[in-house]
Amino acid sequence: xxxxxxxxxxxxxxxxxxxxxxxxxxxxxxxxxxxxxxxxxxxxxxxxxxxxxxxxxxxxxxxxxxxxxxxxxxxxxxxxxxxxxxxxxxxxxxxxxxxxxxxxxxxxxxxxxxxxxxxxxxxxxxxxxxxxxxxxxxxxxxxxxxxxxxxxxxxxxxxxxxxxxxxxxxxxxxxxxxxxxxxxxxxxxxxxxxxxxxxxxxxxxxxxxxxxxxxxxxxxxxxxxxxxxxxxxxxxxxxxxxxxxxxxxxxxxxxxxxxxxxxxxxxxxxxxxxxxxxxxxxxxxxxxxxxxxxxxxxxxxxxxxxxxxxxxxxxxxxxxxxxxxxxxxxxxxxxxxxxxxxxxxxxxxxxxxxxxxxxxxxxxxxxxxx
Numbered sequence: 001x002x003x004x005x006x007x008x009x010x011x012x013x014x015x016x017x018x019x020x021x022x023x024x025x026x027x028x029x030x031x032x033x034x035x036x037x038x039x040x041x042x043x044x045x046x047x048x049x050x051x052x053x054x055x056x057x058x059x060x061x062x063x064x065x066x067x068x069x070x071x072x073x074x075x076x077x078x079x080x081x082x083x084x085x086x087x088x089x090x091x092x093x094x095x096x097x098x099x100x101x102x103x104x105x106x107x108x109x110x111x112x113x114x115x116x117x118x119x120x121x122x123x124x125x126x127x128x129x130x131x132x133x134x135x136x137x138x139x140x141x142x143x144x145x146x147x148x149x150x151x152x153x154x155x156x157x158x159x160x161x162x163x164x165x166x167x168x169x170x171x172x173x174x175x176x177x178x179x180x181x182x183x184x185x186x187x188x189x190x191x192x193x194x195x196x197x198x199x200x201x202x203x204x205x206x207x208x209x210x211x212x213x214x215x216x217x218x219x220x221x222x223x224x225x226x227x228x229x230x231x232x233x234x235x236x237x238x239x240x241x242x243x244x245x246x247x248x249x250x251x252x253x254x255x256x257x258x259x260x261x262x263x264x265x266x267x268x269x270x271x272x273x274x275x276x277x278x279x280x281x282x283x284x285x286x287x288x289x290x291x292x293x294x295x296x297x298x299x300x301x302x303x304x305x306x307x308x309x310x311x312x313x314x315x316x317x318x319x320x321x322x323x324x325x326x327x328x329x330x331x332x333x334x335x336x337x338x339x340x341x342x343x344x345x346x347x348x349x350x351x352x353x354x355x356x357x358x359x360x361x362x363x364x365x366x367x368x369x370x
Contacts, residue, residue: 002215002221002222002223002243003031003032003221003222003223004029004030004031004032004222004223004224004238004239005030005031005032005033005034005176005222005223005224005225006021006022006025006030006032006033006034006224006225006228006230006235007033007034007035007178007188007196007224007225007226007227007228008021008022008033008034008035008055008228009035009036009039009187009188009189009228010035010051010052010055011039011040011044011048011051012187013187013228015051015054015055017229018055019058021228021229022058022059022062022064023062024232024235025235026062026063026064028235028236028239029239030064030235030239031063031064031065032064032065032066032067032176032222032224033059033064033065033066033067034067034068034069034097034145034178034224034226035066035067035068035069036068036069036188036189037068037069037070037074038069038070038071038074038099038189039189039190042073042077045074045077046077049078049091052091053091053092056091056092056093057092060092065094065095066092066093066094066095067093067094067095067096067097067118067120067145068093068095068096068097069097069099069189070088070096070097070098070099071098071099071100072100072102082102082105082106082107082109082110083109085110085113085115085117086115088115088117089113089115089117093117094117094118095117095118095119095120095143096110096117096118096119096120097120097121097145098110098119098120098121098122099122101127104128104131104132104135107119107132107137108132108135108136108137108138111132111137111138111141111142112136112137112138112141113141116141117141118141118142118143119141119142119143120143120144120145120176121142121143121144121145122144122145122146122147123144123145123146123147123164123165123168123175123176123177124146124147124156124161124164124198125164126164126167129142129144129168129171129173130171133171139171139172139173142173143173143174143175143176144168144173144174144175144176145175145176145177145222145224146161146164146175146176146177146178146198147178147198148178148180148188148196148197148198148226149196149197149198149200150188150190150192150193150194150195150196151194152194152203153200154200155197155198155199155200155201155202155203156198156199156200157199157200158199158200158201158202158213158217161177161198161199161217162217162218162219165217165218165219165220166219168219169219174221174222175219175220175221175222176220176221176222176223176224177198177199177214177220177222177223177224178196178197178198178223178224178225178226179197179198179202179207179210179211179214179223179224179225179226179238180195180196180197180202180203180204180207180210180225180226180227181195181207181225181226181227181228181229181230181231181234182195182204182206182207182234183227183229183230183231183234186227186228186229186230187227187228188226188227188228192227195226195227196226196227197210197226198226199213199214202214205352206237207225207230207234207237207238208234208237208238208240208241209249209352209353211223211238211241212241212246212247212356213355213356215241215243215246216246216356216359216360217359218359223238225238242269242367244365245268245269245365245366245367246356246359246360246364246365246366246367247366247367247368247369248349248353248356248357248366248367248368248369249349249350249353249369249370250264250316250347250348250349250350250353250368250369250370251347251348251350252346252347252370253306253345253346253347253348255304256344256346256347257301257302259290259299259300259301259328260301260318260344260346263286263290263318263328263330264316264318264330264346264347264368265368265370267283267285267286267289267330268367268368269365269366269367270283270285270330270365270366270367270368271283271285271363271364271365271366272360272361272362272363272364272366273362273363274362274363275362276361276362277334278334278335279333279334279335279337280317280331280332280333280334280335280337281331281332281334281357281360281366282329282330282331283329283330283331284329286328286329286330287319287326287327287328287329289328290327290328291327291328296324299327299328300321301318301319301320301321301327301328301344302320302321303320303321303322303341303342303344304320304344304345305339306339306344306345308339309338309339310336310337310338310339311333311336311337311338311339311343311345312333312336313333313334313335313336313354313357314332314333314348314349314351314353314354314357315332315333315345315347315348315349316330316331316332316333316345316346316347316348316349316368317330317331317332317333317343317344317345317346318330318331318343318344318346319331319342319343319344320341320342320343320344322341322342323342323343326342331343332349332357334357347368
């Protein structure tokens with residue numbers, strides 16, 4: 001089951017503002033929080049931990065689990081060791097994210113803590129997690145979370161992101177990654193101006209599109225907004241995405257019929273046939289339903305001449321009356337095909353959404369969003 005999360009940096013914002021943000025996110029179904037102990041100045045860390053206890057109590061009251069970025073210096077400050085992480089348990093922390101490590105033996109000890117605190121390792125490169133497990137690490141308390149990247153052009157390559165996620169899934173480990181708010185004047189652990197995404201090509205994309213790319217690519221479990229605060233609109237758009245189907249935004253063409261609208265939107269989710277064609281995605285269920293439940297007159301889809309002679313990648317087509325046996329089938333063009341009079345152009349996939357088509361494999365579900 002996927003989870004959505006937010007990042008909060010309580011040492012940098014008024015308490016009332018932070019608590020209001022938590023309440024908004026909780027109402028929308030967010031259930032994870034990421035925060036960072038590393039960015040708190042050393043001279044303030046001791047007093048901050050007292051204030052943090054109030055923050056974490058509020059988060060738990062709202063149903064969140066809380067992860068904090070730590071390192072050996074934070075352990076030392078709190079009086080924790082790999083053998084004894086009770087100071088973190090006393091804070092109420094649910095997840096310790098290790099930025100830096102204690103060697104294989106020390107990390108194994110942390111994963112075998114008696115407080116059921118999960119230990120989160122960096123998913124953006126392999127620091128020997130498989131070896132850690134094979135050497136006695138407690139797999140039940142190990143999870144993975146990618147880095148985020150404040151500096152433009154330094155975020156993770158998308159193909160490498162997918163490669164690592166496949167690897168962590170082969171080890172049956174839960175994964176998480178960061179998307180970035182495009183809200184103005186957001187903050188992170190440090191001064192940031194260009195967002196906090198995991199994957200570089202997603203920087204500046206609409207936040208829901210970032211998440212839909214991650215979900216379409218597969219093998220990612222939890223999606224966390226890296227910077228604070230996301231706008232209300234962004235929180236809502238991310239909360240409203242379908243976490244189980246690939247959603248694709250389209251622009252309708254003018255003059256489409258009610259039957260064509262019904263096919264596009266009322267038969268969701270569509271799914272590409274298992275006997276996949278390299279020329280198009282094919283959703284055949286609408287034509288079967290029309291044939292069984294409507295008379296030929298009710299199911300009629302007259303031919304409507306498009307403004308072009310060749311259909312191109314991302315064109316959404318519906319088979320018309322000129323090919324009656326297949327009438328009502330929805331198709332999305334992958335490779336150019338000529339207009340032969342048997343299909344109506346009903347919509348076009350938005351340009352920034354086209355890459356999503358690459359992830360729809362035979363049998364995969366997808367939805368069209370106006």
